[in-house]
Amino acid sequence: MDRCECGLFQMDQEASETVSKSHIPQHLIQLDDLGNPPSSNQSLGLPKRSQRPRSYSTPTGPSSTPLPPPPNPYPPYPFVDIEDNLPQLPSRRKLSYPLSEPDERKKIEASKPPVMCESVDDGRTDSDSDSSSSSTVPQHLPFRHSSSINSTINGIPKSRVGCSSATGKYVMLPLPSSNLCDACPNCLDVCSSPSCPTCSKKLHTFYNSHPSSLSPPPSSLKITSNKSTYTLCEIRRHNHLASCWIIIKSRVYDVTDFLESHPGGVKSLLKYGGGVKDCEEDMMFHSYKAREIMERYRIGKVGECGGGGGEEKCCVM
Numbered sequence: 401m402d403r404c405e406c407g408l409f410q411m412d413q414e415a416s417e418t419v420s421k422s423h424i425p426q427h428l429i430q431l432d433d434l435g436n437p438p439s440s441n442q443s444l445g446l447p448k449r450s451q452r453p454r455s456y457s458t459p460t461g462p463s464s465t466p467l468p469p470p471p472n473p474y475p476p477y478p479f480v481d482i483e484d485n486l487p488q489l490p491s492r493r494k495l496s497y498p499l500s501e502p503d504e505r506k507k508i509e510a511s512k513p514p515v516m517c518e519s520v521d522d523g524r525t526d527s528d529s530d531s532s533s534s535s536t537v538p539q540h541l542p543f544r545h546s547s548s549i550n551s552t553i554n555g556i557p558k559s560r561v562g563c564s565s566a567t568g569k570y571v572m573l574p575l576p577s578s579n580l581c582d583a584c585p586n587c588l589d590v591c592s593s594p595s596c597p598t599c600s601k602k603l604h605t606f607y608n609s610h611p612s613s614l615s616p617p618p619s620s621l622k623i624t625s626n627k628s629t630y631t632l633c634e635i636r637r638h639n640h641l642a643s644c645w646i647i648i649k650s651r652v653y654d655v656t657d658f659l660e661s662h663p664g665g666v667k668s669l670l671k672y673g674g675g676v677k678d679c680e681e682d683m684m685f686h687s688y689k690a691r692e693i694m695e696r697y698r699i700g701k702v703g704e705c706g707g708g709g710g711e712e713k714c715c716v717m
């Protein structure tokens with residue numbers, strides 16, 4: 401390897417012989433009368449591109465040093481990626497329609513007595529809150545434990561496992577803050593603490609004025625009713641394996657029981673759990689049969705929060 405006279409290029413013997421006679425180093429380039437550099441390689445006396453030996457090495461020096469990646473302007477996603485810990489979940493299933501017909505399903509639901517909740521698994525460990533087992537939520541209100549609520553995957557409660565809509569990976573949902581009530585005061589959203597006095601009072605007031613709302617919907621993590629309108633603040637809490645609600649065309653679907661039967665996989669539903677996006681577009685490519693199945697899971701529609709203000713008036717979303 402010879403170093404070029406200008407010091408910028410290194411070239412092998414053959415190349416240097418080809419070029420050295422005609423090559424004019426960069427610092428000696430003659431400008432024309434107008435002060436412009438010669439326009440082509442030919443005018444510099446360099447061989448045509450196709451004739452140039454392939455063994456030119458690339459320029460070396462400070463300009464070719466790779467720049468460090470720019471700093472990430474966004475704070476880290478609050479969820480913890482637990483993808484590797486959850487091997488048992490089916491990523492995709494053979495297309496089958498394992499569900500019972502709607503009437504049959506209703507019969508099964510009706511045959512189950514409403515369960516009075518003693519303790520609701522809100523995903524916290526004992527050390528987070530001692531009060532979670534002594535619920536002060538009105539005991540006359542109907543609760544229903546979905547069969548999956550207390551179950552775990554690799555020791556992780558299903559109510560802690562969600563899916564990041566950004567990466568499509570299973571994530572560990574953040575623990576709710578133990579003392580603070582984060583419920584939206586403008587709607588029927590309740591916080592994840594079953595002993596929260598503010599939320600208990602709110603629910604009391606609601607159920608006293610809406611006695612017809614006392615029978616529970618198909619599956620839910622916490623106190624819910626058969627009321628048909630849910631605000632985004634309420635829906636956002638149903639974003640995990642133990643309770644997954646999605647929004648399609650401003651209607652709310654509780655797909656918890658369908659998650660593991662979904663031919664498109666658990667994740668494709670779970671990542672839209674909590675109503676992070678209206679899935680209307682995603683339903684377009686589904687068959688008529690799929691849309692029929694979908695209707696079995698409808699529990700209501702999206703309502704406005706905060707007395708008619710919609711999403712933008714909601715203090716939480």
Ligand code: HEM
Nearest residue numbers: 495653655663664668669679682685686687689690693694
């Ligand atoms: C309640 C809502 C839903 C139901 C009942 C449902 C049901 C089904 C069914 C039955 C299939 C098999 C193909 C077909 O018959 O069209 C399917 C496929 C699929 N679904 Fe869903 N789906 C729902 C929501 C969603 C959503 C929100 C997504 C979001 C991305 C999604 C993603 C997929 C994908 C990717 C497939 C393709 C699987 C394949 O072709 O191999 N589904 N779904």
